Amino acid sequence: MIRITCPVCGTRAETEFTYGGDATVSRPGEEETSMQPWLDYVFNRDNPRGWHREYWHHVQGCRQWVILERNTLNHEVGACTLARDAVEAEE
Amino acid sequence: MSRYSAASILRHALSGNTSWPRAWRDPEPQKAYDVIIVGGGGHGLATAYYLAREHGIRNIAVIEKGWLGGGNTGRNTTIVRSNYMMPGNTMFYERSMKLWENLSQDLNFNVMISQRGQYNLCHSPGQLDAARRRGNIMRANGIDAELIDRAEVKRRLPYLDYSENARFPIHGAIYQSRAGTARHDAVAWGFARAADRLGVDILQQREVTGFLREGSRIVGVQTSRGDVRGKKVGLCVAGHSGHLARMAGLRLPIETHSLQAFVSEPYKPMVDTVISFGAAHFYISQSDKGGLVMGGDLDMYNSYAHRGGLPMVEHTLASAKALMPCISRLKLLRHWAGAMDMSMDGSPFITRTPIYGLYLNGGWCYGGFKATPASGWCFAWTIAKDAPHPDNAEFTLDRFERGYQIDEKGVGPQPNAH
Numbered sequence: 166m167i168r169i170t171c172p173v174c175g176t177r178a179e180t181e182f183t184y185g186g187d188a189t190v191s192r193p194g195e196e197e198t199s200m201q202p203w204l205d206y207v208f209n210r211d212n213p214r215g216w217h218r219e220y221w222h223h224v225q226g227c228r229q230w231v232i233l234e235r236n237t238l239n240h241e242v243g244a245c246t247l248a249r250d251a252v253e254a255e256e
Numbered sequence: 257m258s259r260y261s262a263a264s265i266l267r268h269a270l271s272g273n274t275s276w277p278r279a280w281r282d283p284e285p286q287k288a289y290d291v292i293i294v295g296g297g298g299h300g301l302a303t304a305y306y307l308a309r310e311h312g313i314r315n316i317a318v319i320e321k322g323w324l325g326g327g328n329t330g331r332n333t334t335i336v337r338s339n340y341m342m343p344g345n346t347m348f349y350e351r352s353m354k355l356w357e358n359l360s361q362d363l364n365f366n367v368m369i370s371q372r373g374q375y376n377l378c379h380s381p382g383q384l385d386a387a388r389r390r391g392n393i394m395r396a397n398g399i400d401a402e403l404i405d406r407a408e409v410k411r412r413l414p415y416l417d418y419s420e421n422a423r424f425p426i427h428g429a430i431y432q433s434r435a436g437t438a439r440h441d442a443v444a445w446g447f448a449r450a451a452d453r454l455g456v457d458i459l460q461q462r463e464v465t466g467f468l469r470e471g472s473r474i475v476g477v478q479t480s481r482g483d484v485r486g487k488k489v490g491l492c493v494a495g496h497s498g499h500l501a502r503m504a505g506l507r508l509p510i511e512t513h514s515l516q517a518f519v520s521e522p523y524k525p526m527v528d529t530v531i532s533f534g535a536a537h538f539y540i541s542q543s544d545k546g547g548l549v550m551g552g553d554l555d556m557y558n559s560y561a562h563r564g565g566l567p568m569v570e571h572t573l574a575s576a577k578a579l580m581p582c583i584s585r586l587k588l589l590r591h592w593a594g595a596m597d598m599s600m601d602g603s604p605f606i607t608r609t610p611i612y613g614l615y616l617n618g619g620w621c622y623g624g625f626k627a628t629p630a631s632g633w634c635f636a637w638t639i640a641k642d643a644p645h646p647d648n649a650e651f652t653l654d655r656f657e658r659g660y661q662i663d664e665k666g667v668g669p670q671p672n673a674h
Contacts, residue, residue: 166566167557180567184557184672187511200657207669208509208600208656212498214560237512237558240565 167235170245173227185220187211188232188248214238220248259364279445280452285459285484289317291639292477292486294464294500296320297329298440299617299624300492301447301458302632303639305363308454310633311640316456317484318448319477321463325444328495331594332625333517333539333551335530337374337435339401341393344650344662345603350399351647352630353434359629365446367438372541374435374530375413377579379424383534387430394432402431415526415582423578424535435530437541443628459484467504467614474504474613490615490639492631495595496560497605497618504611509600509656510619511671513554516564518572518591520583522546531579538575547589550576551622554596556672564593596621601661602674606635606648615639616653621674 167179187210193202217237222230232251234243258264258277268276291307293300296318307313320326338353340346360366378384384403391401405428410418416426448458461481468476468483476485493500498510527542537553552572555565569591577584599605599619604627609616617635620627634648644651650662656669667673 178567179557179565186670186672187558204657205507209507210498210509210511211502211507212511212558214496214499214512217558219558235557237560240559240561240563 167240167242169221169231169233169242171223171226171229171231172245172247173229174223177223177226181223181225182221183224185222185230188218188220188251216243279449280458282460283457285317285457285482286315288476288485288487289457290315290487292316292484292489293318293492294477294489295327295492296324296444296448296458296460297327297492297494298325298443298447298628299494299620299631299635300490301444301451302628303490303492303617303635304456304632305447305451305454306633306636307640308451308456310636313640314455316451317486318451318456318458319462319464319479319484320458320460321480323460324448324458325441328594328596328620328624329440329444329628331517331592332440333541333549334437334440334625335374335435335539335541336369336438336626337432337530338399338626339374339376339390339394339430339432339435340664341390342603342662342664345664346393346397346399348630348634348647348651349627350397351633352627353399355629355633356438356626357434359438359443359446363446363450365442365449367442367446368544369436369438371434371436372529373431373433374532375409375429375431376532377409377416377429377534378427379535380427384428387428391430400432400434402433404429404431413529413531415580416531417579417581424533437530440625443625447632464500465503472612474611488613488615488639490617490635492617492635494597494618494620494624497597497616499560501609501616504609504614506609506611508618508653509669510597511558512560513556513596513598513672514559514561514564514593515554515596515622516552516568516572516591516593518550518552518569519543519589520548520550520586521589523548523583523586533575533579535578536571536575538572538579540576540580548583548586554598554672555593560595562593562595564591598671598674600656600669600671601663602665602667603662604631604651605653606631606638606651607644607653608638608642609653
């Protein structure tokens, strides 16, 4: 059982969350017309062995999307932050 | 090396079984090969075998980081079937089914293929309609499929839950009589022995750590025990395709996920077929030793850990109990996990890559084992001729760019949903 420390609710079991996939891909702007950025966003993944930055949805808790650092080799978990904070930081 | 036969068993019995030859050599690598296959599982060994047998290329190395068949070949639930309906998949898996049917004779190695049939249960009228459509497509392609109603399912599989309380009532099933199981270790060993007899060098305990390049072209691999040169390099490392491809500078439409399998304590003969639950991801068969062999869903998050999580153990066993309440008190003997290449449309890749000299076989999702012979056969064709066979022509990397995904379940680019 992976235990995720939600920034809102505290430490909870993974069964309260839904996995949302790779958080390092970002959607190209609407004005983007070339194919490759869209292909990379929709289909292609780094798929790392080791630390992976990923979305989880705390669907049975606060319903916030969080970004979790997790090691895909041993399931060790690291920092967990609100996804909206990461987006605001980018903007 | 001698052929296995009844006579050879007798002859060796008379000498106390002390003089059986090794099944394959453990050679030192040569300086250069025509083809290097990375990955000594079923797919890699089958590729080497068919390259040697069908295309006369004998100067081949299979490089394996651990031992033969120690990856997903040894971790699956051993089911073989060909009940696919999307163009691109259907005839590929049927080629595999046909190769399975004669594989033991072909390889002179008993892979214990047992065509015990497979039922896909349907739990609603809509699901039964979808099964009818699938069955019709299979039959139109010359593949056996039979739609059976609830009464007939109950007659054939009396131990399932047909009570008023069943959470998912059984409305019927689609049945493929030629489907079944095979012994997975024997598949790796059989292909290894047959390939070795044709001159293929199998190099174990040698992990590939990078690629040798000349200009933009790949001309061999770096390994943990020295470089090996080869004119063409084929990857058969499903589970780690993304990892190896990244060393070559490719980013693939693949995520690696962990899939668990389970074996119960031995039980008297009960399940004489293969049954797939239609209401959740769950399938069950019984091994020759009596253990019930069960598989479930992915753990849902990216993982290379070869280790499953307990929530999915509970989910799988809840499915088992919903389908067959009579096994609720059986104990689990073992459970384990394998690392799956989950592709973005649920279908595999057998293809050239944009990098000259590099070929890819991967993206097998849940379904790699049943594909083993045809995967090797088609990958060998692709490597030898630098062009795909019609049966694997759709398994390209550029199908996403062209909008030709082969999405059997129609769930979109969400690897853990396939």
